[in-house]
Amino acid sequence: MRRLLFLFFALLATASAASAQGVPAGPCTQPDSIEFRGNTRLGDALLRNQTGITPGATINYRDLQRAIKALYGTLQFQDIEVGCEPLAGGKSVLVFRLKERPMLVDVSVTGADQVSPGTVQDQVDLLVGRPVDPAQVTHTIVKIDSVYAAHGFAVAEVRAETTYVDSTSARLVFHVDEGHRTAISGVRVEGNRAISATAIVGAMKSRPEGFFFWEKGELDNAKLASDITENIPGLYADRGFIDMQVLRDTTLLDRKAGKAMVGLDVKEGPQYHVGDFSVNGARQFSSQQIATMYPFTKHSKTLMQTVKEMLHLGVVQDQTIFNRSAWQDATQKVQNAYADNGYLYAQINPVVEREIGRDSVPTVNLRWDIQEGAPAIINRVDITGN
Known part of the structure; x- marks a missing residue:
């Protein structure tokens, strides 16, 4: 497509230069007709209206860019090529070669176990009976990944597999590799003076992994959120620091090791x-x-x-x-x-x-x-x- 567009744009540029020198412009700059090939769902009249190009009008590369963008905006096509074909009598036809996106006939999720399959399936918002939208597929992967991260599976991997049923329809499967729960390797506290970091970590439900097998130190975003909003402020409030705030929390993830370092920046405030x-x-x-x-x-x-x-x-x-x-x-x-x-x-x-x-x-x-x-x-x- 890029090569074809480059050649077409080159013809337009040559024609524009010739016109500037007083030489008659070539037929590609003023196509006598517009033709669409490969479209089965949207009619020519609708597509022609989308492009904004009128037969016989002078066009340039910006017009073509806008036309291609508009056609992609219909979410019906996965590839678009543009060409200019000469006709008898010095006329020409502007041709849009369209490759339609496959229609989605089924979508499913596999590999969900540690996180409820229903919860994972709820993240899929692609609609059966509509063209497969790559942007939506990517968005769904991000949503599923976020759900796993919230449940402590920060190293989980999600990939989408498209299987064509025929030339016009496809099935979509999201494969989940859950991996293992992310372990907290440590908690770094900054800004604390009145209460030690050891005491702060001791008040948390999200604690680093320990020596014994039951001290897994699994990262759970819900527990960490409870620590930030309830447990740590509660520890301070019981010592008179009722204005204490956790200004910022960070989670530095080491995907290879499957571990995370939790960082907390606290503002203690006055002791009452x-x-x-x-x-x-x-x-x-x-x-x-x-x-x-x-x-x-x-x-x-x-x-x-x-x-x-x-x-x-x-x-x-x-x-x-x-x-x-x-x-x-x-x-x-x-x-x-x-x-x-x-x-x-x-x-x-x-x-x-x-x-x-x-x-x-x-x-x-x-x-x-x-x-x-x-x-x-x-x-x-x-x-x-x-």
């Missing part, structure tokens, strides 16, 4: 100390009763000071490091206490307010906003089987 504590809306329980469920206390704080804090009669600064898990557990204890006393619909809203405290210390003021509601009343008790 516990400041004031208050309770709003509590009537069923006394301040002293609720105070027993509050997890943050100073060694020197007396019961009277605790009561004063809750009644806003005085503020005793508590320099205990904030612990999110302890705060959540305490909130659940309050919820359970209300439920045990019949207040099944009570709502306990834990509030954490950040501020810069004394001596420029980042501080969180804690509060329980309680909506007790009405106690649940047992309407009827049915006993069966006695």
Whole structure:
């Protein structure tokens, strides 16, 4: 095709040069008719309209490029050749030789085992009864490969095989070589100062492979995502770093070795100390009763000071490091206490307010906003089987 187009473009260029010198242009620059050969699905009128070339009009190589691009844009052809054939009387015909793409009669996936075959099959969006589109085939391969990478099979290989049923139709099979799960060779942490990399990795579900056979260290993108969004931030939050962020995560894959190095870039942020504590809306329980469920206390704080804090009669600064898990557990204890006393619909809203405290210390003021509601009343008790 390239050679034919080159010769045709050369004829056009020669004709253009001759025309510029006052010499009559050749017949190829003004074809008297346009002919399409090899098309069985689209009619000549439609194709002629696609090319934008009018018989008898002067054309150049840009016109031909646009015409070829437009014909490929129909997604019906896998090869297009252009030629100029002379006719009697100095006339010519512009010929487009078309090779149609085969119609897809069947598509399937083989080799899927470790990942659900249905999940893999769902990535195939090629439609039976339409011409095979190489771009769609490539896109499908990428999608299947991404699914395997997400399940920890980063070395999986996918290839497409086209088998012609006849000259106009074909079957398409995606062959999957799953390989083995990618192992995490190590985790590199940057930006951490308050918590060691060892402690961070210890809080993760995605851990590097170890010496023992059960320490496989398999890479699972879902687990890694959970580590980044929940486990690592949770570790920091339990040590007062509630603003901690994982700024970036990378996975450097060694396909030959089947291993991956995970990189984490963290921003720890400030460490928060516990400041004031208050309770709003509590009537069923006394301040002293609720105070027993509050997890943050100073060694020197007396019961009277605790009561004063809750009644806003005085503020005793508590320099205990904030612990999110302890705060959540305490909130659940309050919820359970209300439920045990019949207040099944009570709502306990834990509030954490950040501020810069004394001596420029980042501080969180804690509060329980309680909506007790009405106690649940047992309407009827049915006993069966006695």
